[in-house]
Amino acid sequence: xxxxxxxxxxxxxxxxxxxxxxxxxxxxxxxxxxxxxxxxxxxxxxxxxxxxxxxxxxxxxxxxxxxxxxxxxxxxxxxxxxxxxxxxxxxxxxxxxxxxxxxxxxxxxxxxxxxxxxxxxxxxxxx
Numbered sequence: 001x002x003x004x005x006x007x008x009x010x011x012x013x014x015x016x017x018x019x020x021x022x023x024x025x026x027x028x029x030x031x032x033x034x035x036x037x038x039x040x041x042x043x044x045x046x047x048x049x050x051x052x053x054x055x056x057x058x059x060x061x062x063x064x065x066x067x068x069x070x071x072x073x074x075x076x077x078x079x080x081x082x083x084x085x086x087x088x089x090x091x092x093x094x095x096x097x098x099x100x101x102x103x104x105x106x107x108x109x110x111x112x113x114x115x116x117x118x119x120x121x122x123x124x125x126x127x
Contacts, residue, residue, distance in 0.1 A: 003116050003118075004116045004117055004118045007114075007116055007118040007119070008079050008080070008081050008118045008119075011079055011118070011119065012079060012082065015053065015055075015079075019055060022055050022056075022057075023053050023054065023055055024053065024054065024055070024056055024095055024096050025051070025052075025053050025095075026051065026052060026053065026054060026056075026076065026078075026093055026094060026095035027049065027050070027051045027093070027094045027095075028049065028050045028051065028052075028083075028085060028087050028091050028092065028093050028094075028108075029047055029048065029049050029050075029091065029092050029094075030047075030048050030088060030090070030091040030092070031043075031045045031046070031047055031048070032045045032046045032048060033045045034046060048085065049085070050083055050084040050085025050086070050087070051083070051084055051085075052078045052079070052082045052083035052084065053078065053082060054076050054077050054078030054079070054082075054120075055076070055077045055078075056074055056075075056076050056095055056096070056098060056124075057074065057075055057076075057077075057098075058074060058075075058098065059073055059074070059075060069123065070125065072125070072126065073109065073123055073124065073125050074098070074106065074123075074124045074125075075121065075122065075123055075124070076093065076095065076120075076121075076122040076124055077119055077120070077121055077122075078119060078120045078122070079118065079119050079120075080113065080117060080118060080119060080120055081118075083120065087108055087111050087120055087122055088108065088111050089108055089109065089110060089111055090107060090108060091107075091108045091111075092105055092106070092107060092108075092127055093105070093106045093107075093108060093122070093124055094106075095124075104126065105126070105127040106124035106125060106126055106127055107124065107125050107126075107127045108122050108123070108124060109123040109124065109125050110122070110123040111123075
């Protein structure tokens with residue numbers, strides 16, 4: 001078993017057990033640009049949807065620099081093998097608000113993976 005498989009198995013077990021209160025379901029969407037109407041400047045395309053689960057959290061205060069990470073930005077950690085698609089910059093994520101629990105839409109500002117490519121690390125900002 002490679003390290004990625006071990007990490008994903010352990011984190012998935014933690015999502016199911018120890019972290020289950022912190023884990024949230026989310027949905028993502030992007031739009032493939034298929035054509036641009038030169039008169040109206042409207043972009044038409046296909047909506048590509050995906051879903052998964054992960055842990056949504058705030059950034060530490062000393063990480064907020066006011067340029068790259070703004071106050072109110074959130075980070076979402078999700079296992080790569082549990083996502084039905086690949087998240088990317090400017091995709092929209094619908095996830096529960098940390099305070100109210102109501103559905104909120106966020107825009108992905110940055111999308112990275114850990115060195116083993118076991119989890120996505122997404123920076124989110126309210127859309």
